[in-house]
Amino acid sequence: SPLTFAHVMLYPDADNPSSCEEHFEKTTNDSSSSHSHLDALVISYGNGVPTALKAMVKMKRSHRIGIIDCPNLSSLPNGLKGVLKKHKSVPIVFADVCKEGASPLTSLIGKLNTNKLLSPKWRIVSAS
Numbered sequence: 434s435p436l437t438f439a440h441v442m443l444y445p446d447a448d449n450p451s452s453c454e455e456h457f458e459k460t461t462n463d464s465s466s467s468h469s470h471l472d473a474l475v476i477s478y479g480n481g482v483p484t485a486l487k488a489m490v491k492m493k494r495s496h497r498i499g500i501i502d503c504p505n506l507s508s509l510p511n512g513l514k515g516v517l518k519k520h521k522s523v524p525i526v527f528a529d530v531c532k533e534g535a536s537p538l539t540s541l542i543g544k545l546n547t548n549k550l551l552s553p554k555w556r557i558v559s560a561s
Contacts (some may be wrong), residue, residue: 435484441512444500445471446487448493453502467471471520474498474552476513476538477528485528506537509544518552524554533559 473483474480475498483501493499503513517525520551529536536559545551 437548441504441510441516442483442502444489444502445497452463465559470485470497471499473496473524473525473526474499474501474516474520475528476503478506478528478538479530481528481530483535503541509548509550514548514550517552519547521552522554525552525554525556527555527556527557529559531559541553 444453454525468511472494475489477485477500482502489498489500499516501513501516527538527542529538531537536557538557542551542555542557
């Protein structure tokens with residue numbers, strides 16, 4: 434199926450960082466998948482994704498991190514809703530490639546909070 438802006442890509446495996454799962458529908462809370470326990474999620478876009486994947490590989494011995502490539506920053510993608518519902522309590526790092534103050538992820542954070550999808554533990558980092 435073609436990739437639309439309702440989709441996000443989840444990279445859950447540090448041993449195989451090129452493997453990814455396409456999420457485009459709201460998912461259930463089924464936690465039977467192999468990556469059901471993640472220590473953190475990193476949400477990014479553009480150049481932030483390869484950087485986050487490199488960090489995931491470096492940290493694989495101490496932490497299980499899932500990387501979410503979220504190409505749609507103007508609305509709340511259904512795929513992102515599904516992933517976050519599945520990983521409700523997992524801390525989130527929003528890795529924004531823009532400089533502080535010009536960060537499009539801040540709008541996404543507000544939408545996640547309004548929809549009660551924002552983890553109680555989250556942080557945003559931006560380019561310096």
